[in-house]
Every structure is written in structure tokens, then in C-alpha cells.
Amino acid sequence: xxxxxxxxxxxxxxxxxxxxxxxxxxxxxxxxxxxxxxxxxxxxx
Numbered sequence: 001x002x003x004x005x006x007x008x009x010x011x012x013x014x015x016x017x018x019x020x021x022x023x024x025x026x027x028x029x030x031x032x033x034x035x036x037x038x039x040x041x042x043x044x045x
Contacts (some may be wrong), residue, residue, distance in 0.1 A: 003033040 017023065021028045 003030065003037060006030045006033060 004008060006026060007030050010030055013020070013023045013026060
């Protein structure tokens with residue numbers, strides 16, 4: 001749930017301000033969440 005919300009937020013920020021520091025931080029957070037979700041899914045199987 002969190003990853004999708006962050007991705008949506010990142011998209012909105014991109015529409016508003018382009019490539020700002022805040023956008024880069026959000027994108028980094030999205031990548032972290034995505035990696036964590038992928039790892040937990042992989043470990044489960």
C-alpha cells in the first residue's frame with residue numbers, strides 16, 4: 001500500500017516542480033520500499 005502511495009506522490013511532485021531535491025528524496029524512498037517489498041516476497045517463497 002505504502003509503495004503505491006509514494007509512487008503517486010512522486011508523480012504529483014514531478015508534475016508540480018520537476019526534478020527538485022524533494023522529488024529525488026521521494027524517489028529514493030520509493031526505491032527503498034520497492035526493494036524491501038521485493039526482498040520480503042523473495043524470502044517468503
